[in-house]
Each structure stands twice: as structure tokens, then as C-alpha cells.
Amino acid sequence: MAPGIAQRQQSCHKNISRSKLLISVSFGLKWRLTLFLTLNLLIMRALKTLAISTVASLAAVSAQAASLTSSQILNQFNAVITGNVSTTSDIEGRLVVNNLVQGATFYNNPRGNASDYSAVNAINIGANGGGNVNNAGGVNWINSNAGHFNLNGGGSVQHGVPTFSISDFSTPLNTLEAQLAGMTSANSLLNSSDPNNFTFKLTGNASSTSVFNITTSQLASAATIKFSGVADTVVINVRYDGSSSTDKALTINGNFNDDTHLGNRIIWNFVDTTAVNFRGWYGTVLAGTSDVQAGSAMNGFLYAESYTGPGELHDRNFLGTLPAVPEPSTWAMMGVGLAGLALVRRRQNKA
DSSP, rough: OHHHHHHHEEEEEEHHHHHHHHHHHHHHHEEEEEEEEHHHHHHHHHHHHHHHHHHHHHHHHBBBBOOOOOOHHHHHHHHHEEEEEESSEEEHHHHHHEEEOOOOESSSSTOOOOOOOOOOEEEOHHHHHHOOOOTTEEOOOOEEEOOOOOESOEEEEEEHHHHHHHOHHHHHHHHHHHHHTTTOOEEEEEEOSGGGGGEEOOOOOTTTTTEEEHHHHHHHSSSBEEEEEEOEEEEEEEEOOOOOSSEEEEEEEOOOOOOTTGGGGGEEEOOOOOOEEEEEEEEEEEEEEEEEEEEEESSOEEEEEEEEESSSSSOOOOOOOOOOOOOHHHHHHHHHHHHHHHHHHHHHOOO
């Protein structure tokens, strides 16, 4: 082959090799650039999704009210009803209810204790569940609202502001009921021999807690209920004793006129009744397993499974002292301590 032709062929091969190299490099750069842009797009989408999720979570947290203790519930609300409320009379303080079947007039807690909640807080509101809402009170519903409300002095009807469930209230109140039910009688003497002078005698002092444990038949026999003496707190545990023909139902016909002005310091704890019918009453009533009816006004906080009027519910501050509820960390330390004691005893037994 002529030298000139050979040189041209070599030059051609070199050019082809360079072209292949350039194509390869160009393809590699393009692939890397495409990969970079794709990854960048995926990262941006992920960050956007995370941002939206974070904003939604923060909004949900802001709409969720802080957890309340039993003491806060007693002082911010007039009634917590885990089932139905049906009344044609006033409820003067904040209400928490599962189903508001029938309502009349509600107030935004005339005592003025601050709260994140409205005058009416209901999971469901029926067609007859509306009414007047006074004192600039509002309505807060969770699942459904078919009622009509007249808002007097301001306030509004809102959906889930704040969000809540009935267990947010029933759990601390059930814990309180159990704590009180476990208290033994102290600083107390009951005179039940005369129904017209059914007297709870408080034998302590102004800073003590008086505890009574009585039966449904004893309370049902009272015609006039009185208190004598002083106390910071009065706890009255009422237990069913099989006296009623209706299973665990109690009808109280006695007059309790709060003549010693202890109503703000009394807790009536109906431990295991299923129904309690009041003529009119003073003090905090815990009856979480009971359907409660009242023929005339009940003055104080009410916790019940259901409530039927026509008695009004009057809001009154609880001024007594509730038993301390151990914090979760305290329970944990108690558990560790008990486990340690068990280990020590096991070693002692082996020795």
C-alpha cells in the first residue's frame, strides 16, 4: 500500500477513535446530568411533601386542646356527659357531651374560669339539640351538627376547635372516681337514725378531709340531709347494697339545702349505681355509670352517663382538695422499687 494511503487511513482511524471518545464522554456527562436532575426533582418533591405534612401536623396539634386533669375539668365545666343530654332547662356552665339530643339555654361559664373550650362541646348535635347560647359562648361540634343556635353576645359555631374525644374527659374522671372509692372513712360520723335529721358530722378541722362510705338504702331513707362541723373537703362514697327493686337504681327524695354552705367542698361519688334520680342537689356529683335525672336544680359539677331534666344545672366552683394523681414517672419509679424489693426478698429466701 502506498505510504500516502496508509497515513490517511491511520488519520481516519484516529479521527474515528476521537469521535467515539467524544460521544462516550458526551453520553456520560448527559447521563450524569439527567441522573442529577432526576434526583434533585425527587428530593424537591419529597421536601415539599414533608413540608405539607409538617404544616398539617402542626395545624392538628394546634387544634388539639391540652390534656386536662380532673381538677381542671371540675373547675372549667358544669357537666361532662358520656352519652345523651336531653333537657328543656338551663345549663349554666360549659358542657361536654357525646350526643346533645335536646337543649334549651347554655352559658359560657358565668364563673369566668379560662378554658380552650366553648359553652357547648358535643360529638353529635341532633335537630332538637340547639338553643340559646349566652355570655358570648360558642358551640364546638366534632362529628355532626343538625341543631340551630342563637348566639347571644358573640361566639360562633365551629367544627373541631378544639378537637377532642369523650375519653379525654372520662379517663381522668374515672380515675378520680376509683381513687375516691378506695378511701377509707375518716374524720366522719354518720347519724342516720332519724330520717328528718340525716346528719353528716365532720369531726376534723377546716384543713382536713372527711370521708364517708354509705349505702344507697341509707341515702334513700333520708328526708332531710344536714351537715355539721367543718372540713376542707368532704368525700361521700355511695355504694349499691341491693335495696332497690330496679337494678342499682337510686331515688333520692331528701331535701339537701346546702344549709352549711359546704356544697362547694362536697363530692358525691356514686360508685356503682346505674341510675340516680335527684330532687335537687348541691355539690360535685360523680356518677359515671349512671343515668341521672333531676326534678329541680343541681348545684355543682355533674359527671354522668346521661342526663335528663327538667332540673337546671348550675355551675359552681369546687373549692376542696382532690387526692394527688401520681405522674407517669412516679408510677415508673414505684415499679422499679417494687421490682427491687422482690429481687431482695428472692435472694434472702435463697440464702
